[in-house]
Amino acid sequence: MTEHVNVLIVGAGLSGIGAAHHIQKAFPQKSYAILEARDTIGGTWDLFRYPGIRSDSDMHTLGYRFRPWTEAKAIADGPSILAYVRDTATEAGIDKQIRFRHRVVRASWSSADARWTVTAERDGSAGSPVEFTCDFLLCCSGYYRYDKGFAPQFPGVERFAGPVVHPQFWPEELDYTGKRVVVIGSGATAVTLVPAMAETAAHVTMLQRSPTYVVAVPSRDPIANRLRRVLGARATYPIARWKNVLIGTVFYRLSRTRPELIKRAIRRGLVRALPAGYDIDTHFKPGYQPWDQRLCMAPDGDLFRAIRHGDASVVTDQIETFTADGIRLASGTELPADVVVSATGLNLLLFGGATLDVDGVAVDPANTLAYKGMMLSGVPNFAFTIGYTNASWTLKADLVSEYVCRLLARMDERGAAIATPINDDPVMETRPLMDFAAGYVQRSVHQLPKNGSRKPWQLGMSYAHDVVTLRHGRVDDGIMRFATGSQPQRLAAENRQAHERSDA
Numbered sequence: 074m075t076e077h078v079n080v081l082i083v084g085a086g087l088s089g090i091g092a093a094h095h096i097q098k099a100f101p102q103k104s105y106a107i108l109e110a111r112d113t114i115g116g117t118w119d120l121f122r123y124p125g126i127r128s129d130s131d132m133h134t135l136g137y138r139f140r141p142w143t144e145a146k147a148i149a150d151g152p153s154i155l156a157y158v159r160d161t162a163t164e165a166g167i168d169k170q171i172r173f174r175h176r177v178v179r180a181s182w183s184s185a186d187a188r189w190t191v192t193a194e195r196d197g198s199a200g201s202p203v204e205f206t207c208d209f210l211l212c213c214s215g216y217y218r219y220d221k222g223f224a225p226q227f228p229g230v231e232r233f234a235g236p237v238v239h240p241q242f243w244p245e246e247l248d249y250t251g252k253r254v255v256v257i258g259s260g261a262t263a264v265t266l267v268p269a270m271a272e273t274a275a276h277v278t279m280l281q282r283s284p285t286y287v288v289a290v291p292s293r294d295p296i297a298n299r300l301r302r303v304l305g306a307r308a309t310y311p312i313a314r315w316k317n318v319l320i321g322t323v324f325y326r327l328s329r330t331r332p333e334l335i336k337r338a339i340r341r342g343l344v345r346a347l348p349a350g351y352d353i354d355t356h357f358k359p360g361y362q363p364w365d366q367r368l369c370m371a372p373d374g375d376l377f378r379a380i381r382h383g384d385a386s387v388v389t390d391q392i393e394t395f396t397a398d399g400i401r402l403a404s405g406t407e408l409p410a411d412v413v414v415s416a417t418g419l420n421l422l423l424f425g426g427a428t429l430d431v432d433g434v435a436v437d438p439a440n441t442l443a444y445k446g447m448m449l450s451g452v453p454n455f456a457f458t459i460g461y462t463n464a465s466w467t468l469k470a471d472l473v474s475e476y477v478c479r480l481l482a483r484m485d486e487r488g489a490a491i492a493t494p495i496n497d498d499p500v501m502e503t504r505p506l507m508d509f510a511a512g513y514v515q516r517s518v519h520q521l522p523k524n525g526s527r528k529p530w531q532l533g534m535s536y537a538h539d540v541v542t543l544r545h546g547r548v549d550d551g552i553m554r555f556a557t558g559s560q561p562q563r564l565a566a567e568n569r570q571a572h573e574r575s576d577a
């Protein structure tokens with residue numbers, strides 16, 4: 074028999090667990106379930122197990138709004154973040170609502186029934202796919218493929234005698250003690266891995282094609298820790314959270330409006346942290362402006378310390394070919410290696426790879442507009458969580474859940490079974506959803522929903538602004554159309570028109 078719930082959440086990661094918490098608190102009488110493809114809670118924070126795995130944003134903003142982060146370290150290690158997510162789930166009984174090994178592959182909306190039919194494949198089971206129905210579908214499936222990291226085909230890699238590992242699938246048994254390691258990449262993962270591996274490896278080289286901005290930040294937040302001793306955890310948390318939002322926002326705004334000022338400040342930090350005469354221009358001076366791509370954080374300057382001590386080094390060059398015992402670079406330099414780590418990034422994936430259709434018409438997300446960065450034009454009773462690129466993911470995830478709760482409450486008040494954001498402007502100019510130069514975004518931005526030329530058809534990148542619109546703004550804004558279960562024909566026609574317009 075097909076199980077029906079009021080709200081169906083896809084994914085039991087940081088976002089899915091947070092969403093469940095918001096929904097069960099706001100609507101104790103509503104039923105919900107979480108479908109999770111894997112056999113465990115935690116998503117990213119369980120999947121990634123490479124040495125040193127940690128957040129690169131502070132836990133006062135990466136933590137949930139409703140659950141204070143109480144540990145002394147604000148830049149936290151992966152296992153602590155995983156424990157935080159799991160404790161949130163078990164303490165609130167959310168774990169009992171999760172159906173593990175259920176990979177959602179399709180969701181079909183019927184206006185006549187005012188509900189979604191969601192098909193999930195059961196991993197590790199020979200059984201046929203199972204179907205659920207729900208009134209509202211909330212997709213918290215993260216933003217990248219779990220089964221495959223981004224792995225460029227390196228020339229000659231088959232000749233290399235040692236292991237080549239991808240951080241997304243870290244082999245537990247890999248022993249790199251006393252070995253020469255090359256980490257390919259210059260993003261957050263490489264910047265985390267290099268100092269962590271340098272603790273026991275003979276030497277770690279970070280091999281990058283081009284540099285990234287790397288900034289040393291304290292791993293502990295002295296203000297938050299001092300306040301916590303005086304005010305207690307619950308009173309301190311919102312203060313620390315808003316302090317960090319403010320600092321992050323000012324830093325981001327200045328990066329966009331006065332990039333030279335920020336570049337000078339970053340460089341001053343690098344001069345202080347790196348050995349005298351270090352070639353900063355070659356290795357730490359990117360060709361783009363700060364925040365065109367995500368800035369990398371080095372907690373307590375760990376990367377720079379490893380370089381100072383001679384345990385790690387940075388090489389900026391191109392790979393010509395792998396050899397049996399290392400990598401030959403375009404400059405002719407030979408880089409000896411026993412182990413190579415390919416920290417080359419992620420493959421972006423929308424809605425966990427699930428397809429959507431509305432009244433039998435397939436939804437191509439690229440032909441839709443993103444409503445408030447969390448719903449799709451013409452797609453009823455559906456929301457998704459994608460966090461900020463310039464601030465902690467959870468800041469947005471909490472707001473998406475809060476907005477969904479407000480929308481559900483408004484539907485109840487109006488006696489509406491259906492809520493659909495409809496774009497009435499057939500000639501609205503569209504733009505890519507994200508103006509972000511990171512490789513994983515650029516490789517896939519054409520598959521994502523579009524931004525419109527005006528609000529609310531835009532993905533906001535300002536938490537303060539989203540607090541105003543998502544937490545306090547009107548739900549009945551004229552763009553969100555409500556229909557009762559007895560008005561499905563009208564709504565189906567509106568949806569069809571919206572899709573036809575976007576196809577045109």
Ligand SMILES: Cc1cc2nc3c(=O)[nH]c(=O)nc-3n(C[C@H](O)[C@H](O)[C@H](O)COP(=O)(O)OP(=O)(O)OC[C@H]3O[C@@H](n4cnc5c(N)ncnc54)[C@H](O)[C@@H]3O)c2cc1C
Nearest residue numbers: 084086087088110116117128129130177214215425465466
């Ligand atoms: C190494 C790494 C470090 C990061 N560090 C930070 C940081 O410091 N700060 C920050 O803000 N962000 C960071 N991020 C981004 C990070 O992904 C988010 O912070 C956050 O963990 C996302 O949570 P989520 O629940 O939305 O997605 P995920 O953690 O990806 O969880 C998604 C869940 O959905 C499940 N799922 C996916 N598809 C399906 C499907 N079809 N059916 C059923 N279940 C499905 C997955 O199995 C998974 O459990 C980092 C990302 C990575 C990869």
